[in-house]
Amino acid sequence: MAYRTTEARAERDKALREHILDCGMQQVAEGGFAALNMSGLAATAGVATGSLYRYFPGKGALAAEIFTRATRIEFEALREQFSRPGSAAQRLAGGVGEFAARAWHSRQLAYALIAEPVEPEVDEQRLRFREAYGELYCSLIREGNRDGSLNVEHVPLTAACLVGAVAEALVGPLSPQARAARASGLPSDSLESVTRAIIRFSLRALGAKEHSA
């Protein structure tokens, strides 16, 4: 019985932790990491602030975990796109387009993940994921070199360039300034024009025969 009680408790603990992370992700999706605070989150999640600190030592650690959770979803979506049928160049175009579209439809969250000024703990995870994205692009570029749809000499460095290019291109269009401009009816880039520019940039940079997507 003692074993079962411990197990049940661990389950409950895990479920509560997940619930807190869900609530935190919601806050970040609505107001960025700037909107995340321990006492507000405790209230939303329906736990005492002290309990919150039992699960997460501080805001930095909590933010880093929310970041990791949200970024992993995007990472897996891109990996899934890259594993579809088609030439590497086609999959690159499809994956990057889908990545931009997903960011576009959760702008506040995407901006928070890519660019919002944050605690060093989140910056650390950003570095780690950019490396992982780099490896994902590396595999795809190698496939492209083999299937002839891409032509790249220095694969890891080119992959890193691509990671930086795709992320940085989205910063402006997703920024609070762009969102404010859009909200007040000022002219701004459409998802289509942003996606077209990023894909064109990427395919040309990787020596794809067909430069337009």
Place this chain on the structure above:
Amino acid sequence: MAYRTTEARAERDKALREHILDCGMQQVAEGGFAALNMSGLAATAGVATGSLYRYFPGKGALAAEIFTRATRIEFEALREQFSRPGSAAQRLAGGVGEFAARAWHSRQLAYALIAEPVEPEVDEQRLRFREAYGELYCSLIREGNRDGSLNVEHVPLTAACLVGAVAEALVGPLSPQARAARASGLPSDSLESVTRAIIRFSLRALGAKEHSA
């Protein structure tokens, strides 16, 4: 006389502030932003820790100012390169090559500026400078569209891609891991191979007729 005294005092204040920033920059150049701390810096600069707080409200503000100071030097060096004679494509290749070489020769500082996990105040300045770099690239790309050496449709987005690509490509080679590998004699990228890859990537991405630098 009172006016002169005030003026002299303001001069002294300014000189001391500069001296503190110089010492801080030195610390960052030697150990990254992680090595920067208020009491250590006060000792190095020969001032009381309390005086330090009179000039900078905290480590984040101090780090942001050191960042700005160091990054402005790199920014101006790139602007200077871009204003030399030659086609836009040639100036792009020259500027990016020089930018990488400068980073290479102050690896710890360059890594701290580009990628080290830091206080949100520094992240804010990073965003601001990336925007400024974007504008610098925009002007050059427009010149390239005019002189026929480049061929870019969506100039601002392409400029942003380039900012991200150049920065991200340097993160790996400048990282502490790469420095450690190099120090222990493991094979690692040379400045020449990194520069060649970045320039090739950039020129192809911008539709330069001559893809190799």
